[in-house]
Amino acid sequence: MKLVFPKQMKEIDRRTIEEFGIPSLLLMENAATALEHEIIPFSPHKVLLLCGSGNNGGDAYAAGRKLLARGIEVSALRIGMPSTREARFNYKLFKNFGGKVYGFKALTEKIKCFIKKHDLVLDGLFGVGFKGMLSAEIIDLIEYLNALSIFKIAVDIPSGINGINGTVNPVAFKADTTVTFGAAKPGHYFFPGHSFTGLLKIAKIGFPEKLFETSNIELVDDKLAKAFLPERIPWGHKGTFGKVCIVGGSSKYTGAALLAALGSIRIGAGMVYTFTPKETQRVVRNSLPEVISIASKSAILTSEDLETLHALIDDIDTLVVGTGIGRADETVEFVKKLLSSEKVKSLKAVIIDADALYAVSKVPEIIMGRENFLLTPHPGEFSRLTRKAVEEIVNNIDAVKSFAREMETRLILKGAVSIIANESGNIWLNNTGNTGLAKAGSGDLLSGTIAGLVAQGLSPLEALIFGSYFMGKAAELAQEYEATLSASMIADNYGKVFEYLKTL
Ligand SMILES: NC(=O)C1=CN([C@@H]2O[C@H](COP(=O)(O)OP(=O)(O)OC[C@H]3O[C@@H](n4cnc5c(N)ncnc54)[C@H](O)[C@@H]3O)[C@@H](O)[C@H]2O)[C@@H](O)CC1
Ligand SMILES: Nc1ncnc2c1ncn2[C@@H]1O[C@H](COP(=O)(O)OP(=O)(O)O)[C@@H](O)[C@H]1O
Numbered sequence: 001m002k003l004v005f006p007k008q009m010k011e012i013d014r015r016t017i018e019e020f021g022i023p024s025l026l027l028m029e030n031a032a033t034a035l036e037h038e039i040i041p042f043s044p045h046k047v048l049l050l051c052g053s054g055n056n057g058g059d060a061y062a063a064g065r066k067l068l069a070r071g072i073e074v075s076a077l078r079i080g081m082p083s084t085r086e087a088r089f090n091y092k093l094f095k096n097f098g099g100k101v102y103g104f105k106a107l108t109e110k111i112k113c114f115i116k117k118h119d120l121v122l123d124g125l126f127g128v129g130f131k132g133m134l135s136a137e138i139i140d141l142i143e144y145l146n147a148l149s150i151f152k153i154a155v156d157i158p159s160g161i162n163g164i165n166g167t168v169n170p171v172a173f174k175a176d177t178t179v180t181f182g183a184a185k186p187g188h189y190f191f192p193g194h195s196f197t198g199l200l201k202i203a204k205i206g207f208p209e210k211l212f213e214t215s216n217i218e219l220v221d222d223k224l225a226k227a228f229l230p231e232r233i234p235w236g237h238k239g240t241f242g243k244v245c246i247v248g249g250s251s252k253y254t255g256a257a258l259l260a261a262l263g264s265i266r267i268g269a270g271m272v273y274t275f276t277p278k279e280t281q282r283v284v285r286n287s288l289p290e291v292i293s294i295a296s297k298s299a300i301l302t303s304e305d306l307e308t309l310h311a312l313i314d315d316i317d318t319l320v321v322g323t324g325i326g327r328a329d330e331t332v333e334f335v336k337k338l339l340s341s342e343k344v345k346s347l348k349a350v351i352i353d354a355d356a357l358y359a360v361s362k363v364p365e366i367i368m369g370r371e372n373f374l375l376t377p378h379p380g381e382f383s384r385l386t387r388k389a390v391e392e393i394v395n396n397i398d399a400v401k402s403f404a405r406e407m408e409t410r411l412i413l414k415g416a417v418s419i420i421a422n423e424s425g426n427i428w429l430n431n432t433g434n435t436g437l438a439k440a441g442s443g444d445l446l447s448g449t450i451a452g453l454v455a456q457g458l459s460p461l462e463a464l465i466f467g468s469y470f471m472g473k474a475a476e477l478a479q480e481y482e483a484t485l486s487a488s489m490i491a492d493n494y495g496k497v498f499e500y501l502k503t504l
């Protein structure tokens with residue numbers, strides 16, 4: 001599903017008006033009709049509008065007027081006089097229809113009593129034009145409203161959420177339902193904004209659909225995911241479904257390569273190898289007899305292992321490098337040499353994860369323009385790659401996009417909502433999953449899952465998008481309470497995701 005940034009929405013708004021000749025008042029009227037349809041099923045007796053000075057307030061006045069026309073009692077708290085032509089027009093109509101308007105300056109006891117008389121609140125304080133911070137008086141108002149059990153509907157986006165990245169500064173209107181116009185905005189999905197959005201409804205209010213095609217941000221939804229489902233040819237053999245090798249493990253991290261291998265197996269790869277130090281090999285052998293495990297020469301991975309690994313590459317499709325390998329100088333050197341070698345060019349994909357990203361951060365140029373490379377950093381690893389603070393990059397679509405463009409690469413910045421970008425600057429957001437994934441091991445499972453998908457024929461980018469959707473969905477479909485989940489339990493639920501996608 002296409003998403004749009006607030007700035008793109010304004011541009012779509014402008015083009016609809018200027019190029020297609022739809023009057024802006026008609027768009028506002030359509031927005032008001034969508035809000036009216038959302039409100040009517042609640043059969044409210046007394047509706048309160050919160051109206052800012054922009055068009056978000058204009059939408060609320062217009063919706064309020066439609067409710068007045070139906071005989072519902074509606075009042076407005078006005079935070080600033082209407083400042084746009086459309087808002088002024090609808091403010092006037094609202095008053096013509098008998099709507100009462102009260103100016104708001106600060107939250108007094110009198111205003112609190114007044115608010116409590118209503119059974120539905122419509123938030124038209126700020127929409128996509130919101131920038132910066134809420135003022136102290138509005139914070140008081142919103143916090144007071146959030147604590148009341150009155151039903152709350154937000155116009156376009158709950159006031160206080162930044163539509164670009166979902167930050168709230170410091171609070172936002174806590175909506176039960178949000179009715180947004182044209183397309184959802186990233187801020188509806190990123191946390192903490194998502195927690196304030198409630199049920200999100202997208203109202204098509206007359207923008208030509210083709211204008212949304214210009215947007216290069218997409219939410220990975222069931223429909224998109226289903227299109228990537230790998231085919232299982234009934235007469236397929238293990239070679240048909242591809243071969244993966246996980247290069248990982250160290251004496252400290254013996255489970256990481258195992259979990260990555262598990263991801264590849266459970267997603268359907270035909271053959272899975274691990275290339276690990278001996279200690280890790282023992283763990284893999286004991287837990288996953290399906291895996292062909294090969295041991296490195298010494299207790300850590302070093303450049304001495306390159307010859308064996310290069311020979312193995314002739315037999316496989318996809319490589320995962322980095323899960324649990326540690327950061328010893330010799331291992332960093334091994335990763336640099338492996339990734340720079342001609343040999344890895346023959347692979348369908350090289351998934352660079354965990355400590356291999358540490359090695360890459362020393363010499364980022366080695367990944368530049370390498371078409372089969374995929375990077376799977378979490379914020380800490382991405383911070384090291386970009387030399388930017390973690391706070392600066394979390395939920396920062398632009399940072400991920402710039403990195404992908406500059407390095408001519410494709411990557412996923414993992415998080416509660418993961419950001420995927422390719423070298424052309426296209427973006428996908430994946431919001432499947434839950435806190436059951438916020439546990440060591442799930443990153444390893446993901447890299448193996450992605451590799452297993454490439455082995456089965458998905459392009460590296462498709463595997464990145466589908467793999468992250470898939471693992472998240474497996475966590476969602478698990479019967480167990482999310483706190484009790486672990487990476488291997490999530491892998492046990494992969495079958496449920498396949499079944500779920502087949503029913504769509
Ligand atoms: N395609 C569209 O974009 C459409 C937009 N409509 C509505 O119009 C809204 C956008 O309207 P506007 O661009 O007028 O903007 P908004 O109404 O979202 O808010 C902008 C107003 O708030 C003020 N403001 C912004 N940040 C502030 C802060 N931190 N503290 C105090 N004041 C602040 C601005 O100075 C401006 O007066 C949309 O969200 C939607 O509700 C609808 O009428 C339908 C069509
Ligand atoms: N709260 C959450 N909701 C949804 N997905 C999450 C959440 N927390 C983490 N994840 C997902 O779990 C995985 C964690 O990866 P990572 O941080 O690399 O873990 P590890 O340290 O185990 O390798 C990522 O795919 C991330 O998107």
Ligand SMILES: [K+]
Pocket residue numbers: 056123124125126127154155156157158159
């Ligand atoms: K709003």
